[in-house]
Amino acid sequence: MTSSQEDVTLLGVLASPFVCRVKIALKLKGVEYKYVEENLADKSDLLLKSNPVYKKVPVFVHNEKPIPESLVIVEYIDETWKHNPILPSEPYRRASARFWSKFIDDKVVGAAWKAVFTVDEKERENNVTETFEALQFLENELKDHKFFGGKEVGLVDIAAVFIAFWIPMFQEVAGLELFTSEKFPKLYKWSQEFINHPVVKESLPPRDPVFGSFKGRYESLTASK
């Protein structure tokens, strides 16, 4: 009997929040898969063949058919393995889930990254402000729900793993206060629930090596000034 593991492959890197999104989705669905850790300085032929447009991770390969772009992958996973739904079934709520996931990609990820990994101080400051503004929208959107998905983890929560696990690392690397319980009490509470969720916990990368790689990057950036 062919193991289902052979049919499903995920190309990724440990430090990527986008890869982590896919891992969470797969774990929520209980899908077994083969994981391939890529070396981005020496990309595999499989990666280059599977994502010729961007040559990036994550790439999800199902029955030899590749899909890049984390949110496209997560929707595909949700549509292929229908139990434990990740997106709501009602069209308006689906649109809302897609909206906030896109918001995280467009407004939070870039700004939070540049708030730390930019040499120019003014640009860093602008990005800190942008990050605060974006996080405030999410704080308001969460209201009194346990998760963005309601009682259970959904698309927006998965997209927001960047906020729960990566932003705290960034702020420690740079000695910055971006995301605190004082500034964003609801969002902070959400982040603790989220990273301690049994499925999410098992999908997160080990903190130390990932933190180490970002710290190294930060130090070489600031040293070059």
Place this chain on the structure above:
Amino acid sequence: MAEEVVLLDFWRSPFGMRVRIALAEKGIKYEYKEEDLRNKSPLLLQMNPVHKKIPVLIHKGKPICESLIVVQYIEEVWNDRNPLLPSDPYKRAQARFWADYVDKKIYDLGSKFRTSRGEEKKAAKKELIEALKLLEEQLGDKTYFGGNNLGFVDIALVPFYAWFKANDAFGPLNIERKCPKFVAWAKRCMQKESVSKSLPDQNKVYEFIVERRKKLGIE
């Protein structure tokens, strides 16, 4: 009922055009409200407080924002006719991937090409042509990206055609010569009423661009 569906839009917006095409493809009656983007209506600010942008679709009083998200919403609500996305999950993923590619590449590069000069302009031109060629490859021998019918990627991309003359005048971009398949595809789309009625006249867009360049002092 037309009152149930309202579209806040701006005639020149390629993102607004996407929604117009989707609504037309599904035969949905709606109220069109033209926004003055220098003086946004209280309704727009209330319905899209996060981005304050058009297009916004208001259905039974509830707003949906971001053009590709709106198109998917339209697809899912009016799911009994003219499907805009394939039913197969892998093909859907491909459609979403390429529509996202259009978002990341085409409109920004077009804008950059029009408003920059020198090396920056040259680089934008090169990238834009490469992106269109990649899309041509994706199209292959199909009538539309969606196959025999207009699909998600067609809707995402065809509004670019309204800016065709405007772009070409500030190059030259020579899209007709360099990407003949793309142009042939766009013209095929324009033969559909849902598209031709949703895109403004190329000359109108061209005239607007000329005016704006004068104001920006770009010769």
